[in-house]
Amino acid sequence: MNAVICRFQLTLVLLMALLGPTLFAAEQVDYARDVFPILETYCVGCHNQDDPQGGLAMDEYANLIKGGESGVAITSGVPDSSRMLLMIQGKLEPKMPPDDAEGPNESELEKLTRWVEQGAVGPEGDMPIKRTLRTPSIETAADVVVPITAIAASDDGSRTACGSFDRIEIKDHQSRSVVIESENLGKINSLAFSRDATELLVASGLTGAYGRAAIYDTRSGALVSEFLGHRDTLYAAQFSPDESIIATAGYDRSIVIWDRQSGEPTRQLNGHNGAIFDLAFSPDGSVLVSACADETVKVWNVRSGQRLDTLSQPEGEVFAVAITRDGKHIVACSGDSRIRVWRLESVDTPAINPLLATRFIDETPVINFAISPDNQSLIAIAESGAVKQLRTSDWQPVSSLDPLPESGTDLYFDPDGTRVTVSLMNGQLVSRDLPRLKPDVDQPSGQAVESVWMDLGPPKAMAETKLRESLNPATDPSLPIDIARNVTIDGLIHSPGESDLYRWSAARGEVWAIDADATNDGRLDPIVTVLDAAGNPVTRVRMQAVRDSYFTFRGKDSSQTGDFRVFNWQEMQLGQYLYAAGELTRLWMHPRGPDSGFEVYPGEGDRWTYFGTSGRTHALGEPAYIVQPLPPGATELANGLPVFDIPYENDDDPKRLAGKNSRLLFTAPADGLYSVQITDTRGEGGAEYGYKLAIRAAQPGFRPTTQSISKPLHPGIGREFRVLVDRQDGYQGPVTFEISGLPDRLVSNFPLTIEAGQRYATGVIWASADEPGWQDEIQPQLTAWATIHSRRVERDAGSPGKLTFDPTQTAVVPIIQPVQNEGSENSNWTLQVQRGQTVSARVIVQRKPGFDKEVSFGKERSGKNASQGVYVDNIGLNGLLIVADASEREFFLTADPTAVPGKRTFFLTAEIDGGLASHPITVEVTP
Numbered sequence: 045m046n047a048v049i050c051r052f053q054l055t056l057v058l059l060m061a062l063l064g065p066t067l068f069a070a071e072q073v074d075y076a077r078d079v080f081p082i083l084e085t086y087c088v089g090c091h092n093q094d095d096p097q098g099g100l101a102m103d104e105y106a107n108l109i110k111g112g113e114s115g116v117a118i119t120s121g122v123p124d125s126s127r128m129l130l131m132i133q134g135k136l137e138p139k140m141p142p143d144d145a146e147g148p149n150e151s152e153l154e155k156l157t158r159w160v161e162q163g164a165v166g167p168e169g170d171m172p173i174k175r176t177l178r179t180p181s182i183e184t185a186a187d188v189v190v191p192i193t194a195i196a197a198s199d200d201g202s203r204t205a206c207g208s209f210d211r212i213e214i215k216d217h218q219s220r221s222v223v224i225e226s227e228n229l230g231k232i233n234s235l236a237f238s239r240d241a242t243e244l245l246v247a248s249g250l251t252g253a254y255g256r257a258a259i260y261d262t263r264s265g266a267l268v269s270e271f272l273g274h275r276d277t278l279y280a281a282q283f284s285p286d287e288s289i290i291a292t293a294g295y296d297r298s299i300v301i302w303d304r305q306s307g308e309p310t311r312q313l314n315g316h317n318g319a320i321f322d323l324a325f326s327p328d329g330s331v332l333v334s335a336c337a338d339e340t341v342k343v344w345n346v347r348s349g350q351r352l353d354t355l356s357q358p359e360g361e362v363f364a365v366a367i368t369r370d371g372k373h374i375v376a377c378s379g380d381s382r383i384r385v386w387r388l389e390s391v392d393t394p395a396i397n398p399l400l401a402t403r404f405i406d407e408t409p410v411i412n413f414a415i416s417p418d419n420q421s422l423i424a425i426a427e428s429g430a431v432k433q434l435r436t437s438d439w440q441p442v443s444s445l446d447p448l449p450e451s452g453t454d455l456y457f458d459p460d461g462t463r464v465t466v467s468l469m470n471g472q473l474v475s476r477d478l479p480r481l482k483p484d485v486d487q488p489s490g491q492a493v494e495s496v497w498m499d500l501g502p503p504k505a506m507a508e509t510k511l512r513e514s515l516n517p518a519t520d521p522s523l524p525i526d527i528a529r530n531v532t533i534d535g536l537i538h539s540p541g542e543s544d545l546y547r548w549s550a551a552r553g554e555v556w557a558i559d560a561d562a563t564n565d566g567r568l569d570p571i572v573t574v575l576d577a578a579g580n581p582v583t584r585v586r587m588q589a590v591r592d593s594y595f596t597f598r599g600k601d602s603s604q605t606g607d608f609r610v611f612n613w614q615e616m617q618l619g620q621y622l623y624a625a626g627e628l629t630r631l632w633m634h635p636r637g638p639d640s641g642f643e644v645y646p647g648e649g650d651r652w653t654y655f656g657t658s659g660r661t662h663a664l665g666e667p668a669y670i671v672q673p674l675p676p677g678a679t680e681l682a683n684g685l686p687v688f689d690i691p692y693e694n695d696d697d698p699k700r701l702a703g704k705n706s707r708l709l710f711t712a713p714a715d716g717l718y719s720v721q722i723t724d725t726r727g728e729g730g731a732e733y734g735y736k737l738a739i740r741a742a743q744p745g746f747r748p749t750t751q752s753i754s755k756p757l758h759p760g761i762g763r764e765f766r767v768l769v770d771r772q773d774g775y776q777g778p779v780t781f782e783i784s785g786l787p788d789r790l791v792s793n794f795p796l797t798i799e800a801g802q803r804y805a806t807g808v809i810w811a812s813a814d815e816p817g818w819q820d821e822i823q824p825q826l827t828a829w830a831t832i833h834s835r836r837v838e839r840d841a842g843s844p845g846k847l848t849f850d851p852t853q854t855a856v857v858p859i860i861q862p863v864q865n866e867g868s869e870n871s872n873w874t875l876q877v878q879r880g881q882t883v884s885a886r887v888i889v890q891r892k893p894g895f896d897k898e899v900s901f902g903k904e905r906s907g908k909n910a911s912q913g914v915y916v917d918n919i920g921l922n923g924l925l926i927v928a929d930a931s932e933r934e935f936f937l938t939a940d941p942t943a944v945p946g947k948r949t950f951f952l953t954a955e956i957d958g959g960l961a962s963h964p965i966t967v968e969v970t971p
Contacts, residue, residue, distance in 0.1 A: 207232030752845030762810030
């Protein structure tokens with residue numbers, strides 16, 4: 045029996061020796077185990093989905109089999125016809141890999157050949173996760189500093205976690221540690237505790253290989269569950285508020301929603317075009333926000349996966365994002381050195397989430413931030429090591445903490461919100477105690493000066509020559525001349541570079557008007573400055589820059605009001621002050637399209653300036669800033685932007701009513717002696733440089749004018765006209781116009797008010813379709829009034845014109861109706877719009893038989909008499925237009941967040957026959 049077995053074994057050995065090569069040749073080559081590692085080593089670097097040279101991507105089986113621009117790369121079953129093999133062997137040009145790069149060796153080439161012979165079969169199921177990269181092995185120095193890349197603290201402060209490469213340390217409140225070390229960890233990019241602090245969610249992975257989220261038990265360090273599926277490293281992993289789901293995102297530009305219990309992905313959110321650095325849930329878990337290298341924040345509905353909004357205002361990579369603890373705001377920081385805040389509106393359906401605040405933090409990128417447990421403050425860290433505290437009530441920077449000794453990576457608050465801990469690239473943790481948060485409104489150390497208005501009668505006329513004759517001849521001519529209060533002075537700048545000074549006494553709060561005019565059409569271009577007793581310019585206001593910018597399209601002359609194109613304009617609001625080269629102007633209307641810029645006050649004519657500053661010419665690229673006044677004694681904001689001191693000085697009248705002459709309003713900051721210095725702006729002088737200088741008690745007031753109607757009224761249409769005011773000596777309040785002598789059957793929008801700070805309002809007089817007309821002219825009269833210092837000040841304002849009537853039918857009759865046509869054809873119905881929102885209505889035109897042309901209602905100014913900040917929106921390049929043969933269209937009305945709540949009449953005017961106005965409606969702006 046043994047002899048038989050021995051003979052069988054010998055025969056088997058001989059057969060294996062003879063048939064071994066054949067048997068091995070028959071072994072099936074596995075794509076995942078044998079083929080893909082070869083392709084990854086030599087081919088995928090140039091032939092991948094991100095950079096498919098020659099149109100051929102080899103990082104996925106389907107793309108490899110599909111081939112590239114030259115056709116298929118693999119001919120299944122026929123190695124001699126497979127372009128990939130022929131090019132590797134050098135039998136087909138160009139040889140691959142190119143440039144004498146190392147290619148597959150004989151053994152590897154033989155595997156590829158057998159795989160093609162066997163039918164080039166792909167992987168069964170999913171490809172295994174790549175846990176390692178084929179990279180050179182480089183020994184790490186023993187004393188190398190290991191950066192701390194992520195930290196976290198539990199809500200109750202019972203545990204903290206600190207992550208670095210391949211290592212996590214968890215500490216409890218008694219400083220007992222649990223250390224997790226594993227090659228599967230990789231670089232730890234984010235850490236998050238469960239609500240009860242018993243579990244820790246970790247985002248990590250291997251760059252270029254896979255992304256991994258994992259949950260660990262914080263008491264034992266044991267792995268609880270693992271979430272795999274991303275194609276590259278993860279930067280963020282977050283529990284939902286109820287911890288039923290987990291959201292992950294990273295370098296592969298996708299967001300995955302996972303079921304916590306099953307560990308299975310339930311949804312993938314795509315749309316970003318760069319690495320996703322951070323994720324955050326809303327407190328109720330319905331909304332997810334994502335921060336991305338594509339310079340956007342996206343808002344997602346968690347249940348449906350629908351993208352609700354894209355916030356595109358950042359000008360750099362967005363590194364971190366959060367939703368405030370009250371669920372009202374989205375906050376993000378970015379590489380353009382700013383923190384931005386949006387009001388969260390898109391909760392269930394897509395909606396615009398309006399930008400509320402942009403805060404400059406540092407000259408370097410803002411890399412991370414944290415919101416305090418009480419939701420009252422925010423701490424931001426910048427790449428430079430700067431640490432800034434902001435209060436969330438107005439998002440203003442309130443303090444700068446001690447800078448970090450090294451670049452920070454992550455941070456968290458203590459549970460009581462009094463301290464913040466920051467992790468550093470040098471492997472250290474540092475803490476910063478937080479100063480007591482300042483209230484919403486800084487309590488300045490100084491008190492605001494209350495204005496004192498005086499009635500000193502007519503000013504006394506004086507002459508410079510007489511005043512100087514009364515002085516001691518030895519008196520230095522550069523010293524000020526003492527004068528009485530409330531005077532006018534005739535003087536002369538005798539020689540180039542000369543300055544005349546006149547000194548008078550003023551009490552705290554007294555408001556003085558200083559007028560300087562060139563006499564007899566002389567050559568003087570006067571500039572006046574108020575000096576204190578020591579001869580220094582008196583500061584009128586300090587302006588804190590809150591946003592930096594620059595001119596991006598053409599320069600600006602010293603008078604134009606339109607097309608102010610500035611960097612980052614989307615983050616500016618109407619009514620804000622724009623500072624450039626010593627000039628302060630104010631934003632009046634938003635850009636209305638891609639080829640437009642801001643309009644500044646007053647929205648027409650020569651631009652106004654503020655705080656006594658004068659118009660300046662501005663060059664392309666010149667710096668500009670959004671600024672706001674600092675209250676007396678207030679501390680500068682810790683935002684890294686400059687503060688500008690504005691003195692009491694004026695070159696040209698800020699309202700441009702006096703041409704090149706100067707107008708300055710001076711409020712004495714304290715009891716004392718003050719001097720007015722007058723000289724020529726260009727430093728010239730001579731016999732033709734005479735002036736009349738008034739230092740008088742300010743008398744606030746206004747002068748009304750009317751641009752009247754010149755065309756006749758027709759049945760069913762109105763005619764528009766404008767009323768204007770020129771305000772004097774600092775009066776900025778509203779002015780109301782009333783009409784008398786207008787027949788009751790004619791409709792008007794009186795009383796008509798010019799809003800505070802505005803230049804004009806638009807009136808309309810409308811005749812009904814059944815108006816019988818009148819024989820003679822009707823000439824109503826207008827009266828303008830305002831309340832100034834508790835007194836009614838009234839002025840005659842002229843007439844809207846001599847009204848005539850033509851009974852013939854006009855080409856069109858415009859009518860404004862609700863979208864649902866709930867109103868009558870012509871009625872004063874009310875359209876409500878909330879600040880920051882957009883509503884719609886319809887404009888209908890009743891056409892005269894035979895008239896089929898297009899009807900335009902204008903462009904950016906198509907809405908007539910709306911409140912400041914309320915405008916017809918989405919007008920496109922052609923404006924508000926009803927095309928030929930059409931009879932109606934929907935239009936949109938937007939109320940800027942700065943619009944003042946209240947009711948105001950509104951109408952549209954068709955640009956035909958001198959303007960055919962609709963019946964007015966009421967637009968009500970609500971908070």
